[in-house]
Amino acid sequence: MQLRTLAIEDLAQVMDLERRLFQNEAWLEQTMAAEIASPQTHYVGAFDGSLLGYAGLKVSGPSYSCDVQTIGVEPESQGKSIGRTLMNELLAFAKRQGSEEVFLEVKAGNESAIGLYLSLGFEQIDVRKRYYQPSGEDALVMRMPISQPVVLGIESTCDETGVGIVRGNRLLANALHSSMDEHAKYGGVVPEVAARAHLEAISPTLDAALAEAGIGYEDIDAVAVANGPGLSGALMVGIGAAKGLAVALDKPIYAVNHLVGHVGADVLERGAVEVPTIALLVSGGHTSLLLVRDLLNDTQLLGETIDDAAGEAFDKVARVLGLPYPGGPQIEKIAAEGDPNAIRFPRGLTLPKDLEKHKYNFSFSGLKTAVARHVEKLEDGGQEYSKPDVAASFREAVIDVLLTKSLWACEEFGVKRLLLGGGVVANARLRQEAEQRCQEAGIELRIPRFSLCTDNGAMIAALGSQLIMDGREPSGLDFGAESTLPVTTVQTT
Amino acid sequence: MLLSIDTSAGTSAALFDGKRLLSSVFFDDPFGHAENIAKAITGVLSQADLPANALENIAVGIGPAPYTGLRVGIAAAKALAGPLGVGLHGVMVLDAIAFSRTEERLLVTTDAKRGELFAAGYVFGKREFGPRVIDPSTTAEFGDYEHVSEPADAEKVGRYALWALEKGIDLSETGAIYLRSPDVTPSPGKRVSG
Numbered sequence: 001m002q003l004r005t006l007a008i009e010d011l012a013q014v015m016d017l018e019r020r021l022f023q024n025e026a027w028l029e030q031t032m033a034a035e036i037a038s039p040q041t042h043y044v045g046a047f048d049g050s051l052l053g054y055a056g057l058k059v060s061g062p063s064y065s066c067d068v069q070t071i072g073v074e075p076e077s078q079g080k081s082i083g084r085t086l087m088n089e090l091l092a093f094a095k096r097q098g099s100e101e102v103f104l105e106v107k108a109g110n111e112s113a114i115g116l117y118l119s120l121g122f123e124q125i126d127v128r129k130r131y132y133q134p135s136g137e138d139a140l141v142m143r144m145p146i147s148q149p150v151v152l153g154i155e156s157t158c159d160e161t162g163v164g165i166v167r168g169n170r171l172l173a174n175a176l177h178s179s180m181d182e183h184a185k186y187g188g189v190v191p192e193v194a195a196r197a198h199l200e201a202i203s204p205t206l207d208a209a210l211a212e213a214g215i216g217y218e219d220i221d222a223v224a225v226a227n228g229p230g231l232s233g234a235l236m237v238g239i240g241a242a243k244g245l246a247v248a249l250d251k252p253i254y255a256v257n258h259l260v261g262h263v264g265a266d267v268l269e270r271g272a273v274e275v276p277t278i279a280l281l282v283s284g285g286h287t288s289l290l291l292v293r294d295l296l297n298d299t300q301l302l303g304e305t306i307d308d309a310a311g312e313a314f315d316k317v318a319r320v321l322g323l324p325y326p327g328g329p330q331i332e333k334i335a336a337e338g339d340p341n342a343i344r345f346p347r348g349l350t351l352p353k354d355l356e357k358h359k360y361n362f363s364f365s366g367l368k369t370a371v372a373r374h375v376e377k378l379e380d381g382g383q384e385y386s387k388p389d390v391a392a393s394f395r396e397a398v399i400d401v402l403l404t405k406s407l408w409a410c411e412e413f414g415v416k417r418l419l420l421g422g423g424v425v426a427n428a429r430l431r432q433e434a435e436q437r438c439q440e441a442g443i444e445l446r447i448p449r450f451s452l453c454t455d456n457g458a459m460i461a462a463l464g465s466q467l468i469m470d471g472r473e474p475s476g477l478d479f480g481a482e483s484t485l486p487v488t489t490v491q492t493t
Numbered sequence: 494m495l496l497s498i499d500t501s502a503g504t505s506a507a508l509f510d511g512k513r514l515l516s517s518v519f520f521d522d523p524f525g526h527a528e529n530i531a532k533a534i535t536g537v538l539s540q541a542d543l544p545a546n547a548l549e550n551i552a553v554g555i556g557p558a559p560y561t562g563l564r565v566g567i568a569a570a571k572a573l574a575g576p577l578g579v580g581l582h583g584v585m586v587l588d589a590i591a592f593s594r595t596e597e598r599l600l601v602t603t604d605a606k607r608g609e610l611f612a613a614g615y616v617f618g619k620r621e622f623g624p625r626v627i628d629p630s631t632t633a634e635f636g637d638y639e640h641v642s643e644p645a646d647a648e649k650v651g652r653y654a655l656w657a658l659e660k661g662i663d664l665s666e667t668g669a670i671y672l673r674s675p676d677v678t679p680s681p682g683k684r685v686s687g
Contacts, residue, residue: 192676196564196671199564206572236562237565240527241568243527244530244573246531247569247573248575376684478529478531
């Protein structure tokens with residue numbers, strides 16, 4: 001017997017069996033077709049040459065519950081555990097989706113089905129009188145709880161010490177300690193300063209996360225930690241702490257990819273990362289464009305910066321303009337008064353000659369130099385100039401190239417969805433421009449709340465939870481920091 | 494039951510029942526701290542056939558030592574002590590090395606990288622100076638001290654902690670001892686045009 005997901009090509013066989021089983025209560029063909037085709041359902045069939053049975057589940061998203069829509073087994077094949085096999089597949093799917101409970105209705109007189117559901121762990125919670133028409137038979141409403149793992153995630157790839165806690169896809173806590181202020185006098189993140197700050201912050205941040213979640217260490221089922229990409233010395237603090245915690249609690253540990261974590265953060269917003277999606281991750285350390293067809297199995301790096309990260313460019317240009325670190329908010333503030341079209345700064349790697357090798361790569365070093373030259377020339381000539389105009393024009397150049405390439409990717413790969421992540425998403429002008437361009441192009445724009453866009457522990461916990469729900473084995477205890485971990489390595493085993 | 498951890502040179506863990514050493518694990522690799530830390534800890538526990546929640550105290554070497562590896566051991570020790578609800582004790586590693594020796598006047602040095610040494614001086618087991626960073630050429634100034642230059646490990650850290658706790662010596666400081674500021678100076682920013 002073969003179990004597989006049903007496709008619309010199976011409709012005739014399904015309807016044939018549906019009519020035989022349910023006669024005048026059978027679904028209409030168009031209802032069944034819509035159910036099988038819906039992205040919110042999971043329909044499976046058991047085949048042995050022909051269809052022996054089928055079952056369907058509806059994910060009532062965005063929520064944490066599922067409903068069993070239908071189940072049917074060919075009369076001659078009943079009593080062969082086909083119904084149980086189908087149900088187990090639906091329940092496994094519900095668990096992978098992050099559901100915390102599954103509901104179903106069953107005819108009050110269908111003793112064999114009720115027996116099956118009870119043995120699987122369902123309990124009767126209600127009766128719906130005269131639910132089935134035209135027979136007028138009562139329906140029992142049954143519910144089965146699904147326990148989802150409580151995962152604590154640690155993030156220490158750059159200057160934020162993050163500890164997040166999730167249960168399945170549900171956010172329980174997202175505690176953060178930032179060492180940003182300590183880097184201000186240096187004009188950028190200093191790895192040694194960041195690593196020292198992580199060590200001081202780790203215990204208080206762990207305590208803060210547990211308090212926020214209202215749970216104790218004994219409630220944790222697994223530990224996740226970002227082991228790259230990032231600053232090696234900073235990563236090692238998080239890894240040391242995560243391993244200490246896993247050993248103390250005698251729980252499994254998952255070493256996960258920080259960048260994939262950024263993409264996965266959206267599960268905490270809508271219960272799932274809707275795929276396929278193009279993801280643009282922009283921060284002080286990264287500028288990456290990803291094509292995500294499946295969060296755990298198929299994430300592809302389309303391009304990244306070949307020199308400075310976008311956030312770094314904001315920091316450097318802020319310094320050219322005599323503004324303090326971090327540059328993003330400073331540029332944002334004065335750019336509000338400026339004309340974004342006052343100066344045409346270069347859009348890196350967008351010329352026809354660049355497109356062959358660098359269509360989806362970014363370069364901001366030349367832009368920063370162009371801004372510096374422009375300012376130096378004016379200052380050397382003793383000319384007055386408008387800092388707001390320079391800031392606004394620079395910002396426009398960055399945003400233009402980020403979004404232009406993101407939309408190129410949506411078009412080339414036929415993906416109608418764009419997800420933004422990373423600290424630069426704090427830039428209101430970026431969000432505004434992204435909304436406008438996506439709307440014009442008919443593309444759905446996803447931006448998780450800001451606390452899930454910047455580096456945070458919750459996204460690491462959420463990715464660990466996804467791996468567990470997918471049935472992945474934990475990582476060994478001997479993984480290390482991988483400062484250049486490729487985005488294709490979701491988990492270091 | 495005391496677990497000691499040290500990542501000031503290699504990566505090591507040791508387990509003591511009272512003052513009796515039950516087990517110890519030592520990884521020599523000077524770069525593999527993140528990789529080896531959990532193996533060292535689970536190694537000593539499994540050799541003694543004990544679960545983590547049998548621990549009553551944790552001691553950790555807090556330097557001075559090269560920073561990146563040092564922090565791994567301290568981070569792990571902090572994360573162990575929290576959920577287990579046990580005491581965490583910080584051991585200045587030069588004290589632990591000196592405690593393992595019998596010389597009357599002792600200059601303990603370890604590699605501080607960048608051509609420098611971490612150093613502390615002891616007379617009859619009592620620290621007279623240090624820890625500090627010194628230039629190797631200046632060790633000649635300590636002619637009336639026996640010189641010892643060897644790495645610390647968890648066994649030394651554990652033995653010192655057991656003695657110090659018995660004597661009522663304060664080991665409550667568990668932050669890393671760096672002795673040097675982060676190696677960075679604020680840049681004034683460079684011109685790009687000539």
